[in-house]
Amino acid sequence: MFLKRVQKMQAELSDAGVGFAVIVPGANFRYLTGHAMKLSERVTMLVVPAEGPPALAAPLLEAGGLAEMCGIEDIFTYRDGESPVDPFRRLVDASDLSGPVGCEFTGLRMLERDVVSKAIPETDYCDITGIMGRLRGVKDESELEAMEEAVEIVEGVFCDVQDSIAPGVTEAELAQEVKMGLAERGSGLVYTGSVASGERSALPHAGPSARTLQNGDLVWFDVCAEYGGYHSDLTRTFGVGDIASDLREAYEVVYRAQARAREDIVPGMAAEDVDALCRRYIEDAGYGEYFTHRTGHGLGLEIHEPPYMVSGDTTILTPGTTFTVEPGIYLPGRGGVRIEDDVVVTQEGCRSLTTYPRNLLPDD
């Protein structure tokens, strides 16, 4: 357990009037315990009361690993085929817990809610995403070091793959090169990278297809790596051969919007202000309707985590906060551009963790 993190969380739970929090395997579980356990159909719940020691309800076969990794003594177990309701009820009784129950709405499933509601009927559920987001948003030195390692992995992958970007290669082949690079370079997360070219690059979340790159295409790579639990998330858009002027202009607009936002970020600014910086520039250039997503998202133990760089997120950015800056322009049927860097807020402004070049063509 990271005791200081748990204590900070408990102070926040008390302030919010939450009786206890239920954390399922995932980013918050790892943040509090250091244990990278996967969410599965076997219910595992870390219970953090507003006061007192945390406890676990978990499958018997996980108990040994959990005790070793989390250093928690109170583990209430059940065997395969048994219900987790009884051990959870014993846990609640042993610590004399009562609601409201705090949980992360993006984490807790009906499966765990059902267990909680059987042990404590009629309780209220509070979303503690905001509490956990505040705790996790600001990174310490060791977290930043892990993120920089994760950035270095993706930048290495981009170096590996950049010479393969040419007419005749398919998106799928490039995505396989990305995957091999992530595996070789020690990323914990290894997957078929997002690669989209030509008219497909106008779909912001397109996966790789059998499409063959052609002269005149834009092609973007959106690639994440994981190191020590922490993530990087980078996008670069490359030009294949001769790029038509409309695509080149879209690229220039995204490039300048993104660079300007990185220059203008200062501590004390709200997350939504980062979005406004990019959006205003792109709107003024006449491309507002083609910038169809938010400007970025928090980054750390999760690839997407609070704060979100979007209108309505008023989280104040303080030094140590890490997030992506990734404006894009998507011209249906023509092509899309996105440039994504990972940044950390400093005392004076912000620092990009990513240094890979941002030119459209090798000679630009």
Add this chain to the structure above:
Amino acid sequence: MFLKRVQKMQAELSDAGVGFAVIVPGANFRYLTGHAMKLSERVTMLVVPAEGPPALAAPLLEAGGLAEMCGIEDIFTYRDGESPVDPFRRLVDASDLSGPVGCEFTGLRMLERDVVSKAIPETDYCDITGIMGRLRGVKDESELEAMEEAVEIVEGVFCDVQDSIAPGVTEAELAQEVKMGLAERGSGLVYTGSVASGERSALPHAGPSARTLQNGDLVWFDVCAEYGGYHSDLTRTFGVGDIASDLREAYEVVYRAQARAREDIVPGMAAEDVDALCRRYIEDAGYGEYFTHRTGHGLGLEIHEPPYMVSGDTTILTPGTTFTVEPGIYLPGRGGVRIEDDVVVTQEGCRSLTTYPRNLLPDD
């Protein structure tokens, strides 16, 4: 959309008195639509009414990809920063839907439940895991082919790595070899394989550590691959050098229990009977208390899916049903053994999709 699958599901929803089902990105989403979308903080809900065409509530930036991949016309969208409640409410109104709401308890999160409950307050939620499990449990030829490809990938990885199993190598180095093998051999799922040796092999779910293999160790590899959305899941236990008689005896017991279960499986048997086959043999040999988990689990679009080979799961096994057979014995402080094959129920018995040898030592 796979229309026949949707129609079968709708018939089951009607029978169960469910008004409509909400499916989030994941295995069921892919099973029904063919689209491999990731679950994220951006709410995406496939709505399957008991009668009438399916519809989607989804983020605007996913709409293009969803329309292309799912062939669904009714997509109710929201932009980043907007709430998904309004589009979901419009979807419900447009199709005149009412509860009870069917959802998979291992899938739907508080995030989606909150959206549903704001649009339809006071509705009941039914767990449709059983319905979806029945639909997905029996595989057709193309699904089996994908699973066999996934098995072939892991068997290839075992061939790659078997010569490296020797005193002096670390679990982490072996796990990295597994990862590279999965990436090279085209597995969609690429991760650091589970490798545990010596006393650590007595933890059924241990991940790889910096531990160095020593003469006399047992070491097991539990490795999954993914091909076309379908999974394999294999475990093999290897002996390093000279194996003490107590560990060799434990191995023999697991080997015989597992082989006997595969021989005795017949259609019409219940899932829990498979567990009983292995458990009785291991108990009779005096190792019952060291077999701390169920005998297996369904396998397909998910690595763990219904049915479960565990006391209490009375699902009748019919031809085409795929699952793992993976008894184990874990002797605390000494070492552990698990042998895991992937099998499919046939008209006469069962067929193992896995053929990799099951001997403890190369010369056994």
